[in-house]
Amino acid sequence: MRIRCPHCGTRDNGEFSYLGDAAPARPDGMEAQPAAMHDYVYLRDNPAGPHRELWYHGAGCRSWLVVDRDTRTHEITGVSSARDVALSRRTGEVA
């Protein structure tokens, strides 16, 4: 499996570390009920198929990336900078 880093080009997956599903959004710690925090910390969709996930290019540019990957085939269909994804999420655009 190779990941096409937007900064470094196509690199072996051994250069990257995996965090997990990119979908869970942290609830406001001051406002959230314990149940919402439980869901965020512990529960996952864990789909067999397309999965949007966070990877860290530790042996390269040290950037966090959002990778679209199929968990059945390991095929990667998209990679973008997590910073760009977060910024566009804040401004309401679709990354």
Next chain:
Amino acid sequence: MRYSLLSVMGQALRGQRDWKPQWRDATPKAEYDAVIVGGGGHGLATAYYLAKEHGITNVAVLEKSHVGSGNVGRNTTIVRSNYGLAGNIPFYERSMKLWEGLEQDINYNAMVSQRGVLNLYHSDAQRDAYARRGNAMRMAGIDAELLDREGVRGMVPFIDFDNARFPVKGGLLQRRGGTVRHDAVAWGYARAASDRGVDIVQNCAVTGIRRENGRVVGVETSRGFIRAKKVALSVAGSTSLLASMADLRLPIESHVLQAFVSEGVKPLIDTVMTFGAGHFYVSQSDKGGLVFGGDIDGYNSYAQRGNLATIEDVMEGGMALWPGLGRLRLLRHWGGIMDMSMDGSPIIDRTPIDGLYLNAGWCYGGFKATPAAGFCFAHLIARDTSHEDAAAYRLDRFATGHLIDEKGMGAQPNLH
């Protein structure tokens, strides 16, 4: 089917043509008292103990492929009960005791080999941690021995004791640990369950879980609807997929774990040995191949195959510990899908849906648990209360804070 020296010799002369199947390849009935989804080691053991311990025999085990095609046929066959936390210790020791009596119980040669499990330590701090774990085991009546360097040298003289970065200082040994022939476990439990009236239905994939008024009434399958009073999920890496059919989200991620076998060689190592400074463990099969493995790949996967980066990592761990391994060629390797839980410990519990039971979250340690998982899951299904040895494996422990985090890694499944 009974075996004798005479039958083996007779079959040898007749070209092995006349062996009978060991269990009935059943056609599903319209209704069962209990349906177990997943014909792996855990599901078959559950069916066996439901019949044997609780007299519930109107049971079907549904397997989407063939018996033994999943993780029970893909693991590295190690059994042990060297855990350190209160929630785990009695459960894994029950499993070890069941392993010790398994062959007599089901009259099947599962090649239970108590050759010992030796965990090496490489620093003073690691020795302290192992001493503590060994003491926790001994206080529970489980055998554990803390070996010094010379003790380890007497068992495995060929490893690199004076490695500059990771010198071997000693090890924690559980002599009752060892290996079991994994396929035979599946076959033995299948035969024993089938003999007691359980239907083992192969090539029967569950496609839906039907509910009425919040209660499970059966499963939709590739071979039609099967009505059931109780449905028990025991599907390892596919747990989240089955649970989603009942609108459940679980504290589980599916990850791929790779395992490896070398070419066959003469006897080299007569124990199970683990490297304490990396993730690498090795034993030798009766055919002579070295069986070894290490970390999971670390990303969500349902692919049953991994990538080269992890293979390199496992080999580097092996070479650091045992440089002589470099002379061997790798014969084959494969992957299996692990149900990695959020605290590294399993779940044997009821679900919020009446009649739906869950046995999951085994991470990459499900094989050694097979007998006790079946035993305790059967108890739960039959009596609707947890067995005392599995009482800590609750589904709601993530909400209540009663986590069982043996490695202390937190809610990060790929680190357990």
